Each structure stands twice: as structure tokens, then as C-alpha cells.
Amino acid sequence: MSSEPIERRVSYVGDRLRGCRCSLCGREYFDIRDYCGSCGRKSYGKMVPIDLFFEKGKLEICTFINNPTNKFTPLGCYVYGIVSFHDGKIRIPGRLTDKIWKEGEEVDLSSLEGREVVPRFRRRYSVEKSEIIPTISLTFTFADEYYPYQEYHVMKPNKEYEKPGIVGYGAYVSKFRIKEAFMERSVPFIDEDAITAAVEAGKLALIHSGVDSALIGKVYVGSESNPYAVKPIASKVAQVLKLGEEDTSGGVQFVDAVDTEFACKAATSMFKDAASLVYYPNSHVDYAMVIGADNSQAAPRGSPGGELDFFVGYGGCAFIFGKNDVIAEIEGWCSCTSDTPDFWRRDGEPFPRHGGRFTGDPAYFKHIAKAARKIMEKMRLEPKDIRYFVSHQPNLRFPTRIAKQLGFKEEQYMPGLQVANFGNTYSGASPIGLAAVLDVAKPEERILVVSYGSGAGSDAYVFITTQQLPEKRNRQKFTLKYQAENPYVEHVDYATYRKLKLGMGEN
DSSP: OOOHHHHHHHHHHHTTTEEEEETTTOOEESSOOSSBTTTBGGGTTOEEEEEOTTOOEEEEEEEEESSOOGGGGGGOBEEEEEEEETTTTEEEEEEEOSOOBOTTOOOOGGGTTTOEEEEEEEEOSOOOTTSOOOEEEEEEEETTSSSOOOOOOOOOOOOEEEEEEEEEEEEEOOSEEEEOSSOEEEEOOTTOOHHHHHHHHHHHHHHHHOOOGGGEEEEEEEOSOOSOSSSOSHHHHHHHHTOSEEETTTTEEESEEEEEOBTBTTTGGGHHHHHHHHHSGGGOOSEEEEEEEEEOOOOOTTSTTGGGGGTBOEEEEEEEEEEESOSEEEEEEEEEEOOOOSEEOOTTOSSOEEOGGGGIIIIIHHHHHHHHHHHHHHTTOOGGGOSEEEEOOSSSHHHHHHHHHTTOOHHHHGGGOOHHHHOBOGGGHHHHHHHHHHTTOOTTOEEEEEOOBTTTEEEEEEEEEOTHHHHHGGGOOOOHHHHHHOTTOEEOOHHHHHHHHHTTOOO
16 A cells, blocks of 8 residues: 555656756756755755656667556556666656557567657556555656647746736547547547546646746636545646746646636636636736546446447646737637536536437537627627637537537638547646647637536637737647647547556556
């Protein structure tokens, strides 16, 4: 049984891949220490922190674990090795992830050794249900495959805008997919969950925005698949991404981190809060991050609630809001709510249930239509004034029908319709649609986004893009199109899908 204090110490260093360097002799260490082992006590106070989280390393040597035991059994076979950074100054042990190996498979380890790798944030191993979930960034994927290496450069702001808006974003879905008749769906690897998706999306948003993570004063994480009943995801995200000013002596981040929950609109509900915070000068919040991430759950096919299993996906999307170097200003918003119990999961139940035909009308269609029409009425807009329309996308039919019902044409709603590529990512669904539109939009184009959350409610937002949108585009390699068409995407059968979807499980 793992100890919480031990897990806290391991995660503080390993989740972020923290180390230090002696400023006298240059020797580097993969831990936090007060003085150098070579220079002795004269180096006290001269140890400089280093951060490997956004860097790439090299897999120097590795071995194939054919029969893992105990906590690592759910991983199946895997490759473990030594990864070096900074031309071998630091060498650390790590596991290759995102690879499905077969027991007894012949693996040419020499073809893996010497290749560049990127740190990934994942679960370490399986534990009992009563224990803390162990996480680490000592898991790696190859930098020249699905997940490319991207540098994180903190950029000095060039322009302050009058209105707040999006200054950067990042979307993440797994490389694993399952094919259905008319769509593909993203499937998490065995060591992924809502927490890892949230971290990956937030990491990509920092890279795209160029914002110093220390300047983010608030982070919201919206999810309905938090692996904890009591414990926030946001606290882990804040620590791993080093959001807010860091108190190195006490190991805390000076940032407000909170989880939100309203089914599939748990993230979009916070767009207005994030924008308001960065707009209000006395809040002392320069930037706020909003993340929607879910490992969307569904019962197996053939069981009650199993109809959802044809559509659920996995992924996360993060947006950073601020007033500097805005790529999409918020022009207005509107929300509506009613107690319409069309979809729910009772406490202690593993899978959600839904209200059958009532999930369309009077739930999804009513709320999205009313929110969309209300915001257009308030802002005196018509469909022809809007370049792109994005709605919540639980399947292919619903968003297409509501778009046509509201008067939008195919060229307005198709760019944001991503459910056919990744499935219904719940809290990440409409945010991923917005990210896909921002990947292709031009300056001075208006975007209407309308989310939907069961229970029920919708958030409608009108954004207008700025001249800085194309300027920031070269910072982001990992676009939604790149993830959808990536040659390293790996398709799995239904049995493997169910195994991966359930994750590391418990011993």
C-alpha cells in the first residue's frame, strides 16, 4: 500500500521532471538538493532549478518487460529504459507508453535506442480504490511519431486589447481509435484518464499562447469523469503545469484551482468567469485557464445505457483567457438552464444512464436553440453575420440538425464538427469544435459556440477573431487536423477498446 506522504514527494519531482544544476561546476541532478555532490558545501545556495517537462530526451538503452507483476500487470508488456537529457548530464529511468505489445513478441530494442523522446504525463501503476492515484512524467513517447516535440517559449506581450478573449488554446486526443460505421472515436491508452488529458491540453495551450505559466492566476477544470469522488483534478493540473507563482520553499502554487461540473458544459460555463476575472483590474488575475477533459464513460453494449457506447470518446481542450495578444475576443454570451433530467449518473454507479428520446427534445435541441437565438437577438445578429457555428456534438445527427434548424449552412458548421473524428468527448466536445475552427479561421471572423450540459443547460458565446490569430498559428503543430489524419493513429478492436477505456483499474 502506497503512502500519501511518499506519493506527494515523488509526484512533486516526477510529475514535472524537476531537477537542479550547480552554478559552480554545471553538474545536474534529477532531484531537488541544497548543494552539489562534487562542489560540496561551497555550492550551498548556488543550486539552480531546472525543468525537463517541456524538453526532449534520448532513449539510450532499454529492455522489454514481458511479464510485469503486481501493480504493473494492467500495462501488459512494455519497454523500460534510461532516458538522457542535456547530452547525458541527466539520466533517468522511464517507461515507453502508447505502445501495445504482445506477450512473447520479438522486439528489436536496437531500433528504439538512440531515438528522441518526449515526456508524457500518465498514471504510474494501478492501486487499490482507497489509495492516491500515482502519476508521473517518467513516461515517454517518440518525438517523431504521433505526439511531436514542441518548444515552449515565453513571449513578451505586444498588444493589450480592450475586450478580454482567448490568447491561446490546446486540444489533445489519444492516438488510439476505434472505427464505427460512420465515425472514429478516440480511446485513451491504459495509463490515461481525465487528469492526464487535462494536463496535456493545458501544456499545449501554454505552448501556443507563449504565456508565462506563473502569470495564470486561476484554473478551472471541467469534467464528469474525475477518478476521485472527493479530490480535485485542478490541484494536480496546477502543480504539474506550474501555474501561478511558485513558492519553492513550501511546495505550493499561488493560483486558485477549482473543479467544475455541469455534465458536458462544465468547461464552457467557466469561459465567462475567466473573461470577467482577467477584465476586472482588482482581481489581480492576468490570465485564466479553462480546461474541459473527459474519459467519457458508457456501459458495455447490450446492457442498460449501452447505447452511448457507440459515441463516447476521450480527450481534453484548454483555453487561456487574457487581454494581451488576444486571438479571439468575446463579444457576448448568454446561458439558459432548466431541470431536465435527460442524462445522469448516481453516486457510486460506474456508468451513466439517459432518458432515451427525451435527450433530444426537450433537452438538447430546446436549450441550444433558445441560447443561440437569445444571444443573436441580444447582439442583433443573423446567421449570415456568423462565419462559424459550433455546438455540442454528442453524435453526428444532433449538431447537424440544430445547425440547419437555426439557419446555418454546411460551410458554417462543418469545420467545427469533430465528433466523427474523435467521438463525444463530453466536457471537451464543444471546446474541441471551437479549437478546430480557430485552427482554420481568418481574422475578423465571427464564431458562435453553443454548448450543452445534461441536467440541463446551454452556454452561448460569440467570439470574433483578431489579426493575431494567424501570427500564433506557427507555434502549434498539434492541431485537430494533425491529430485526425496522423499516420501513427492506431486502431483497436472492441475488446481492446473496452480494456483501454476502463484504464489501469484497481488491484
